[in-house]
Amino acid sequence: MGDANTSLTAAEATHLLCRTSFGGAIRQRDIDKIVGEPRGEVADDLVGFRPNKFRPTGSSIRVAHDKWVKTMIKTKRQLQERLVLFWHDHFATSDEVVLDTAEMAMQNRTLRIHCIGSYLQRGQRGSFRDFVKAINKDPAMMDMLDTRTNRKESPNENYAREFLELFTMGVFDSAGNPNYSETDIQQIARAFTGWRVDGDDDTFFDGGTGVIDGGASCGSSRTGRHDYAACYPERGPKVVFQSTGGFGPAGRDFTVNGEGAAEIDTITDIIFEHRDTDGRNTVARYIGRRLFEHFAYANPAISVVDEIIDQSAFATSFLVQDYLRALFCHDEFYAPAAIPGSGTRKSVRWPADYVVGTLRLLGVKPKGRLGEMIVDGGNFRRLRDQLSEMGQILLAPPTVFGWDLEDSWLSSATMLSRFAFARDVTSSRGNGSTAFRPEKLVSFALTDPGEIVDAVTTRLHVQDQFTADERQALIDYLGPGPIDLFDYDYRNTKLNGLFALVLQSPAYQLY
Amino acid sequence: MAITRRQFLQRSGIVTAGTLLGPNLWNSPFASPALAAGLDDRYFVVLFLNGGNDGLNTVVPLSNGPAMPSILSNGLRTAYDQARDTINLAPAALAATQIANDPLTGTSLALHPGMTGFKDLYDRGVLAVIQGSGYPQPNLSHETSSRKWQTGQPVGSFGSAGWVGRYLAANYSADQIPAVTAANGIAAELKQTTTSVLGIDRLDRFSFPRDRFAPSDYAAKDAVFAALYGNAKTSPQFLKQRVGAIGDASFAATQIYPNLYDAYVTARGDFNAIYNTNATTTKRRMRDIAAYILGTETGTIDSRFFQLSLGGFDTHSNQGTLDATHNLRLSEFSDAFKIFYDDMEDMGVADRVCLLVWSEFSRRIQQNSDDGTDHGTQGPMFVIGGGVNGGVYGAHPNINEDALNNQGNTPYSQDSGDAFRSTDFRDVYGTVLRHWFNVADPTTILPVDNAGLDPNLYWRNPNFDMGFL
Numbered sequence: 001m002g003d004a005n006t007s008l009t010a011a012e013a014t015h016l017l018c019r020t021s022f023g024g025a026i027r028q029r030d031i032d033k034i035v036g037e038p039r040g041e042v043a044d045d046l047v048g049f050r051p052n053k054f055r056p057t058g059s060s061i062r063v064a065h066d067k068w069v070k071t072m073i074k075t076k077r078q079l080q081e082r083l084v085l086f087w088h089d090h091f092a093t094s095d096e097v098v099l100d101t102a103e104m105a106m107q108n109r110t111l112r113i114h115c116i117g118s119y120l121q122r123g124q125r126g127s128f129r130d131f132v133k134a135i136n137k138d139p140a141m142m143d144m145l146d147t148r149t150n151r152k153e154s155p156n157e158n159y160a161r162e163f164l165e166l167f168t169m170g171v172f173d174s175a176g177n178p179n180y181s182e183t184d185i186q187q188i189a190r191a192f193t194g195w196r197v198d199g200d201d202d203t204f205f206d207g208g209t210g211v212i213d214g215g216a217s218c219g220s221s222r223t224g225r226h227d228y229a230a231c232y233p234e235r236g237p238k239v240v241f242q243s244t245g246g247f248g249p250a251g252r253d254f255t256v257n258g259e260g261a262a263e264i265d266t267i268t269d270i271i272f273e274h275r276d277t278d279g280r281n282t283v284a285r286y287i288g289r290r291l292f293e294h295f296a297y298a299n300p301a302i303s304v305v306d307e308i309i310d311q312s313a314f315a316t317s318f319l320v321q322d323y324l325r326a327l328f329c330h331d332e333f334y335a336p337a338a339i340p341g342s343g344t345r346k347s348v349r350w351p352a353d354y355v356v357g358t359l360r361l362l363g364v365k366p367k368g369r370l371g372e373m374i375v376d377g378g379n380f381r382r383l384r385d386q387l388s389e390m391g392q393i394l395l396a397p398p399t400v401f402g403w404d405l406e407d408s409w410l411s412s413a414t415m416l417s418r419f420a421f422a423r424d425v426t427s428s429r430g431n432g433s434t435a436f437r438p439e440k441l442v443s444f445a446l447t448d449p450g451e452i453v454d455a456v457t458t459r460l461h462v463q464d465q466f467t468a469d470e471r472q473a474l475i476d477y478l479g480p481g482p483i484d485l486f487d488y489d490y491r492n493t494k495l496n497g498l499f500a501l502v503l504q505s506p507a508y509q510l511y
Numbered sequence: 512m513a514i515t516r517r518q519f520l521q522r523s524g525i526v527t528a529g530t531l532l533g534p535n536l537w538n539s540p541f542a543s544p545a546l547a548a549g550l551d552d553r554y555f556v557v558l559f560l561n562g563g564n565d566g567l568n569t570v571v572p573l574s575n576g577p578a579m580p581s582i583l584s585n586g587l588r589t590a591y592d593q594a595r596d597t598i599n600l601a602p603a604a605l606a607a608t609q610i611a612n613d614p615l616t617g618t619s620l621a622l623h624p625g626m627t628g629f630k631d632l633y634d635r636g637v638l639a640v641i642q643g644s645g646y647p648q649p650n651l652s653h654e655t656s657s658r659k660w661q662t663g664q665p666v667g668s669f670g671s672a673g674w675v676g677r678y679l680a681a682n683y684s685a686d687q688i689p690a691v692t693a694a695n696g697i698a699a700e701l702k703q704t705t706t707s708v709l710g711i712d713r714l715d716r717f718s719f720p721r722d723r724f725a726p727s728d729y730a731a732k733d734a735v736f737a738a739l740y741g742n743a744k745t746s747p748q749f750l751k752q753r754v755g756a757i758g759d760a761s762f763a764a765t766q767i768y769p770n771l772y773d774a775y776v777t778a779r780g781d782f783n784a785i786y787n788t789n790a791t792t793t794k795r796r797m798r799d800i801a802a803y804i805l806g807t808e809t810g811t812i813d814s815r816f817f818q819l820s821l822g823g824f825d826t827h828s829n830q831g832t833l834d835a836t837h838n839l840r841l842s843e844f845s846d847a848f849k850i851f852y853d854d855m856e857d858m859g860v861a862d863r864v865c866l867l868v869w870s871e872f873s874r875r876i877q878q879n880s881d882d883g884t885d886h887g888t889q890g891p892m893f894v895i896g897g898g899v900n901g902g903v904y905g906a907h908p909n910i911n912e913d914a915l916n917n918q919g920n921t922p923y924s925q926d927s928g929d930a931f932r933s934t935d936f937r938d939v940y941g942t943v944l945r946h947w948f949n950v951a952d953p954t955t956i957l958p959v960d961n962a963g964l965d966p967n968l969y970w971r972n973p974n975f976d977m978g979f980l
Contacts, residue, residue, distance in 0.1 A: 378722075
């Protein structure tokens with residue numbers, strides 16, 4: 001059994017960097033630096049960053065999209081951006097619903113600030129619970145799931161339902177029992193009445209003091225902070241979890257800390273105390289599993305997730321940083337690094353990882369104005385459109401459920417879009433920073449076809465994932481040695497072609 | 512979700528999604544002889560209205576039927592106006608799209624005013640409206656409820672295979688591509704791991720990407736590509752095998768499918784122009800499906816199952832009446848289907864095409880304060896085709912407040928003594944399976960709910976002869 005003191009092997013080090021950045025290590029020395037080091041120390045370095053406050057603003061959602069993609073490519077805070085993408089999928093919010101680039105950018109910053117544990121005050125770390133409390137009041141989310149227009153006469157259940165189902169608990173626990181009832185959703189929907197957003201995108205609670213107008217209907221344009229009586233929150237006790245959560249038949253009343261503004265924080269705290277039918281913390285298991293599936297592999301044994309939760313005290317602290325550190329020390333995290341066998345747990349690369357990771361590994365910069373960014377080769381299609389055809393438009397996930405993952409990324413159309421991107425990124429020939437320049441990646445002095453193939457697959461971190469037959473097919477493609485890579489025509493045909501084929505290969509679609 | 516035993520058997524058994532790359536690549540899987548039984552020379556199209564279509568504003572009570580105090584406290588139109596005061600559709604607006612009366616209450620019914628295309632098909636006797644369709648213990652989550660409809664197994668645990676997928680797996684082999692999803696991705700209804708499903712968002716852009724720098728190298732690259740993907744198809748690692756099978760089938764399809772678009776535009780330029788007028792995504796997708804059908808008719812391919820979806824039905828706010836979201840979405844698919852049906856009729860295959868429309872649930876009877884509606888339960892389905900007996904089937908749900916459950920939705924019932932007995936969607940699927948796919952016993956694909964369950968509240972007594980096919 002490995003633990004924090006176990007030294008990283010080369011394969012594990014490569015894998016760790018692939019999963020905590022887009023594409024993995026750009027330079028071999030980044031891998032060499034951590035090989036042989038204890039997992040715990042390397043993990044501490046990885047998770048020990050303090051998030052920055054970048055937000056992708058812009059005149060349109062396309063500009064914001066490209067700004068974020070550019071950040072993913074350029075930033076040294078690779079784990080931060082991977083986490084922001086993970087949370088964007090988790091708290092899935094689409095500009096196609098929100099229709100407000102500024103609010104989307106603001107949410108993106110919120111995801112970043114809280115991505116690994118927020119820093120509420122100097123030295124004091126925040127938890128996933130604080131993250132959820134921030135999302136409760138996030139203007140884009142309030143648009144996405146109708147909190148903004150939720151009125152007491154007929155409470156809108158949209159947010160309350162996804163709050164439980166997607167953001168914190170899941171519908172069923174790991175034993176298949178429901179985590180909550182429809183009544184719980186209706187009670188929570190009542191609490192989310194009365195919240196508004198002002199013209200500066202500040203969220204506030206319309207508590208019903210300083211009434212200026214009791215007549216007009218809610219949801220129309222407004223000027224002051226305190227307006228229409230109809231918007232006031234539903235009053236009276238609100239009891240949840242009478243049938244689940246380990247709270248007993250009395251359940252919990254979440255107006256105990258005061259009605260109105262306090263209710264949504266109180267209900268959040270109660271949810272974080274909820275226990276499933278195994279007596280385990282429901283939120284810790286649900287979020288622990290999601291993080292595990294993102295960074296390691298799908299469908300883990302629940303006992304593995306429990307182990308990592310226990311090792312990191314995640315069920316009491318809810319510190320994502322601590323959970324990830326324990327995850328990066330755990331043997332199961334390194335399982336996908338194995339050479340493919342029948343039991344090997346692999347994952348399908350997300351399109352964003354495919355595109356951003358490939359650009360990083362090849363050192364190719366996109367060109368063109370923000371919002372119109374392209375790769376300088378092939379069909380000159382916008383990066384955003386290419387990602388869309390692969391099935392992933394950033395800032396516009398298909399539904400509040402986020403993207404369908406793993407083999408749902410795979411179909412004829414989406415794979416052909418990956419093949420097209422691989423063609424594009426390797427077909428721009430020239431000397432600029434937006435061109436593909438293989439001389440920076442492979443020594444032209446190499447003459448042995450096998451060595452050239454290995455150099456390319458190693459550069460792309462898939463050297464262990466090609467079988468002998470597959471490797472031989474690539475060697476045969478180059479032709480008999482000695483190869484002269486200084487030959488312009490040969491190189492521009494075969495070396496570019498080799499890179500394209502590896503990027504298009506089955507092995508490279510997985511990690 | 513844990514891997515069930517059935518999934519495990521499928522995954523470890525026959526290779527997934529098309530084992531087809533042989534030496535004679537271009538001739539292989541697409542033009543296989545027509546099946547002797549089963550679907551035979553027919554076609555099946557599924558449209559998923561994603562988000563939960565508001566059934567009450569889709570098939571609308573136009574005016575009350577005769578008074579029926581024993582089963583109905585208010586006429587359905589009166590109840591409709593009581594439940595909805597800003598998004599109710601006025602009788603005058605509904606006059607042009609009136610259809611038959613509700614068989615139970617005699618309420619006169621109309622389609623949403625935006626559904627003039629469907630009204631046209633209804634008047635031609637090829638559109639069946641199936642009211643009050645749902646399933647036991649309705650779930651109000653989009654994802655969960657969609658899965659129940661897509662798998663055809665709403666009660667108990669369900670695997671990942673779709674209900675059409677189970678039919679495909681039982682009737683087609685790994686070297687065939689019987690189904691196409693008109694989108695990036697594979698529709699959940701079609702999912703299984705035995706035969707191959709293509710996902711093509713836009714047929715006109717479907718091709719294999721090539722680096723034009725070196726045309727002389729195309730063949731060499733193709734050979735390596737084929738070797739890599741052929742090899743991956745036999746990988747012991749599940750995902751690599753899956754990537755291999757899909758990539759391999761995709762490559763083969765890129766050699767054949769693009770010709771279908773050109774062939775359609777050449778042969779059917781008039782209809783292509785109609786689809787392109789005020790073009791919508793749904794029109795474009797129905798045109799692509801028409802091209803696959805033409806390709807199958809002419810023997811180039813053999814694809815007979817198609818799925819498309821249309822989003823935007825999650826109308827929690829501002830759903831509108833004669834304008835706004837709901838109207839736009841309903842008219843989008845209604846218009847596209849009419850053009851498609853005309854196209855099929857002109858092509859001479861309308862009698863061999865059947866289309867089915869469903870949504871994961873209907874919406875709350877009472878509107879909310881945002882001029883929208885929250886998640887609901889039973890709603891209408893539509894079945895369309897030259898072989899369909901047009902008309903109105905099933906009972907319109909009783910939308911009076913005193914008939915609703917404590918969430919404000921219509922309850923599911925299979926009680927034969929209940930005048931407002933619901934239609935279980937499996938009866939609709941089963942009627943299609945028996946009368947269109949020629950499945951003698953549809954319960955092999957749609958298992959009946961467990962024997963211990965209350966037959967008034969669960970699906971214990973299927974009816975696979977609803978009459979619309």
